[in-house]
Amino acid sequence: MDNAATTPVKKEVLDEMLPYFTEKYGNPSSIYRLGREGKAAIDDSRNKVANAIGANPKEIYFTSGGSEADNWAIKGVAFANKKKGNHIITSKVEHHGILHTCEYLERNGFDVTYLDVDENGIVDLKELEEAITDKTILISIMFANNEIGTIQPVKEIGEIAKKNGVFFHTDGVQAVGKIEIDVDDLNIDMLSMSAHKIYGPKGIGALYIRKGVKIHPHIHGGAQEKNRRAGTENVPSIVGFAKAIEMACENIDEHNKKLIKLRDKLIKDIANNISHVKLNGHPEKRLSNNVNFSFEFIEGEALLLSLDMVGVAGSSGSACTSGSLDPSHVLLSIGLPHEIAHGSLRLSLGDFNTEEEVDYVVENLITIVDRLRKMSPLYENVKEDK
Structure with missing residues (x-):
């Protein structure tokens, strides 16, 4: 139940x-047959990725991967356009690949x-437009949030950027394959x-860079990826x-139909x-999984840890497991107090999950939450107040 982390x-x-x-292990830069096979495979793959978006x-x-693509987009545009301006606009709920x-x-x-x-985790379009100055060179707003699943008004953000002559980058790592995307x-x-x-x-991973975007090369050396x-x-x-x-984009409607059914059942049963x-993220404008x-x-x-003991993999809104005592920056940004943000759980469904697994997760969650709350003096006070 942690398909947003990986699949x-x-x-x-x-x-x-x-x-x-x-068998076809040749270096794509080599001119002999083994190399040409690799080069042809890359060309074919580039076509498939391009067609998908x-x-x-x-x-x-x-x-x-996605983090490198994020770094390249932000740094590459920033340093290539610094004579024009030095201002970048992003949001407080971005992936750390953007924020850092x-x-x-x-x-x-x-x-x-x-x-x-x-x-719900959505940016205000009026505030975005008001933030643009004559020094703004880039807007970077993620397509869909990796923690709470909220989908941003990407088309409207793109229109604002285009109208103001500002480049628009979006982290589409969670969106590609779940949402139909046409970059134009x-x-x-x-x-x-x-x-x-x-x-x-x-x-x-990959970075789509529209023709005409002024961006510095990311890694210097050979002539790969058009220098x-x-x-x-x-x-x-x-x-x-x-x-x-x-595969993901060919069957996107079929995937989403199944995932939405499981997602909504999981939300309802919990x-x-x-x-x-409290359900975090937009109730409707959210990822299907x-x-x-x-x-x-x-x-x-x-x-x-309790879910792991019964064979369920999830992710917490708390960053404790990564060595930090701070709760998720996303949950704090949508207004949750620290104590509630610390008690958050993300479950993200995938193609191989079943309705029986959803039932199993909910059944165990009920038991685990009840057991953990019995150890909480705060919860005992709430029960006594009632």
Whole structure:
């Protein structure tokens, strides 16, 4: 139940990758047959990724994943356009791949505006437009939030950016394969993608860069990726990524229909059977597979460990498991107090989850929450007040 963190590689994807480890292993820069086979595989993969988002294949650049794509988009545009301006706009609920990159740029002479979001995690379009100055060079707002599943008004954000002559980047890591995307229709200039969120291999992703975007090369060295990202290409993973995105986008409606049914059942069953809970994220404008609840009077880490003991993998709104005592920046940004944000749980569904598994999770959640709350003096006080 943690498919937003990662997904298994589907058999069809693995089968597509295997020949490029042993049989067609040539360096794509080599001119002999083995090399040409690798080059042809990359070209074919670039076409598939481009088709999935309505782009031109020449606008697709392969990376090691979403974080690298985010870093390249932000830093690359910032340093390439610093003579025009030094102002960047983003939001407070972005992935750390964006936030930490923006913090780095702030230490290097750039100004960054971090937009607030409402209680559902959506940016205010009026505030966005008012934040634009004659020094603004880039807007970066994520497509869909990785924690609470909220989908941003991407098309409207793109229109604002285009009208004001500002580049627009969106972190689409959670959205690709779950939402139909046409970069031209949505006015997107750059889009980050990652394979392992859509049943592809880890360590491979891509950055869509619209033709005409002024951006610095990311890695210097060889001539790979049109002289913008040096290094011998990871052919097997590129092929796997292409197969994964092709499969995800071919069956996107079918995937979503199943996932929405399971998601809504999970939300309903938790809300109906456990008291003092709050659904985080927009109730309708949310990813088809995302469920995020805050459970009052409970620590998220204890909830996660208890679920793990019964074979359920989830993610907490608390960052305790990553060595920090601070609750999620996303949950704090939507207005949750620290004590409630600490008791949050994200369950994210995937293609292989079943209705029986949803029932199993809810059944165990009821028992676990009851047991943990019996240890909470705060909960005992609430019961006595009632």
